[in-house]
Amino acid sequence: MTTSPLKLASRLDPIKPSITLAVTAKAAKLKAEGVDVVSFGAGEPDFDTPAHIKEAARAALAGGGTGKYTDVGGTLALRKAIAGELSAVHRTTIEPDQVLVSSGAKHSLYNTFMALIDPGDEVIIPAPYWVSYPDMVMLAGGRPVVLETREDDDFAVTAEQVAAAVSGRTRAIVLNNPSNPTGAVYTRAQIEALAKVVVEKDLLVISDDIYRQLVYGDAEYVSIAAVSPELARRTVLVDGVSKTYAMTGWRIGYTAGPLPLIKAMAKIQGQSTSNPSHLAQIATLAALTGPQDCVAQMRAAFDERRQAMVRLLRAIPGVTCREPKGAFYAFPNVSSFVGKRSPEGAILDDDVQLCDWLVDVGKVAVVPGSGFGAPGFVRLSYACSMANIEDGVGRMARALATLR
Ligand code: PMP
Ligand code: GLU
Numbered sequence: 001m002t003t004s005p006l007k008l009a010s011r012l013d014p015i016k017p018s019i020t021l022a023v024t025a026k027a028a029k030l031k032a033e034g035v036d037v038v039s040f041g042a043g044e045p046d047f048d049t050p051a052h053i054k055e056a057a058r059a060a061l062a063g064g065g066t067g068k069y070t071d072v073g074g075t076l077a078l079r080k081a082i083a084g085e086l087s088a089v090h091r092t093t094i095e096p097d098q099v100l101v102s103s104g105a106k107h108s109l110y111n112t113f114m115a116l117i118d119p120g121d122e123v124i125i126p127a128p129y130w131v132s133y134p135d136m137v138m139l140a141g142g143r144p145v146v147l148e149t150r151e152d153d154d155f156a157v158t159a160e161q162v163a164a165a166v167s168g169r170t171r172a173i174v175l176n177n178p179s180n181p182t183g184a185v186y187t188r189a190q191i192e193a194l195a196k197v198v199v200e201k202d203l204l205v206i207s208d209d210i211y212r213q214l215v216y217g218d219a220e221y222v223s224i225a226a227v228s229p230e231l232a233r234r235t236v237l238v239d240g241v242s243k244t245y246a247m248t249g250w251r252i253g254y255t256a257g258p259l260p261l262i263k264a265m266a267k268i269q270g271q272s273t274s275n276p277s278h279l280a281q282i283a284t285l286a287a288l289t290g291p292q293d294c295v296a297q298m299r300a301a302f303d304e305r306r307q308a309m310v311r312l313l314r315a316i317p318g319v320t321c322r323e324p325k326g327a328f329y330a331f332p333n334v335s336s337f338v339g340k341r342s343p344e345g346a347i348l349d350d351d352v353q354l355c356d357w358l359v360d361v362g363k364v365a366v367v368p369g370s371g372f373g374a375p376g377f378v379r380l381s382y383a384c385s386m387a388n389i390e391d392g393v394g395r396m397a398r399a400l401a402t403l404r
Helices: 019-032 051-063 076-089 105-116 132-139 161-167 188-200 229-235 260-271 279-288 293-314 353-361 386-400
Strands: 101-102 122-127 144-150 170-176 204-208 235-240 254-255 378-381
Touching: 019 353, 051 279, 051 378, 076 101, 076 235, 076 254, 076 353, 101 105, 101 260, 105 132, 105 188, 105 204, 105 235, 105 254, 105 260, 105 293, 122 132, 132 144, 132 235, 188 229, 204 378, 254 260, 293 386, 353 378, 353 386
Parallel strands: 122 144, 122 170, 170 204, 204 235
Antiparallel strands: 101 254, 235 254
């Protein structure tokens, strides 16, 4: 049998396109066509990158030398800054050699799974999960083991659930704290209980901390790596500047972890992408070592928007919404609208159809919960202006009120 020269690799068969990026792209396309759409799709701060960070990049560019390759894993100056910051946050000692800088935290996660996972290895992923984890595990040949959590438990996975899910093939658990999409933040007691089971079951923790500086009210970020030296040895820290410093487009993320893993990831990076953009590394160094009041200012703005969005969502009959305590997403339950009929006569059979209808008819873009392993929910990013929040949630309320 002959195969077409264009036959695609079978490893792609189970892989879906990123729904967060798809919804964002659809809203952007409609806007470009002149359609007035409010988008809550992208998990991306609306703020511009702070001025002192842009200035550091501008000055470096003017000075010359920034158009060159750097060490595959990032400049020593940047890895030192990252090692210093993460050592302090996680109360452990991280050497610059234990840090790998990549082209976004997404790339860091991808390298991590590629370096760790053999065909058939299992990775525990609590749901609702960020869209890309299961697909990355599958691309690496592994099997995502998804654990459902309960809305009533604030979407926290329990130590008992993790213990029960461990098999002879389990390698790691992904912990995304604060969570995209739910905004849930694990309490100290929950982290300590999970830490215990991680040691008992001999697991690795892949701790995606990209939102750790975005927590609100009395919630606090608790590091699982800081629980004990044993946990520090078992934790792979994934972090970055995209969300904290409004630097999504600069594409810098980083991983800190056990040296053999970091070296393996550097080998992958050295044979695939080489170093992340030199100029973006310079900007990142300025972000990490410069004044931090920009972070507090953006956090305060997100907090205000969070409260407004939750209040407006809760006012919609048929919608319930738990309080998100971190990141910049609200994750309301809209299951009471699934199966209803639109004025145009369509039955909206699931949250994906509901979201398609909301953007086409209601002119408001939200991401279906199914993409996060949570059908019946939708995700709205509140990293946008207050005017957008009021206008967009208003559109959602008016559209939902027409469903029968
Ligand atoms: N992890 C989570 C939970 C995220 O929401 C994102 C969002 N982009 C990423 C990782 C990747 O971030 P980036 O590649 O922009 O650094
Ligand atoms: N992480 C963001 C989100 O969840 C950006 C899109 C993506 O990388 O998936 O919306």
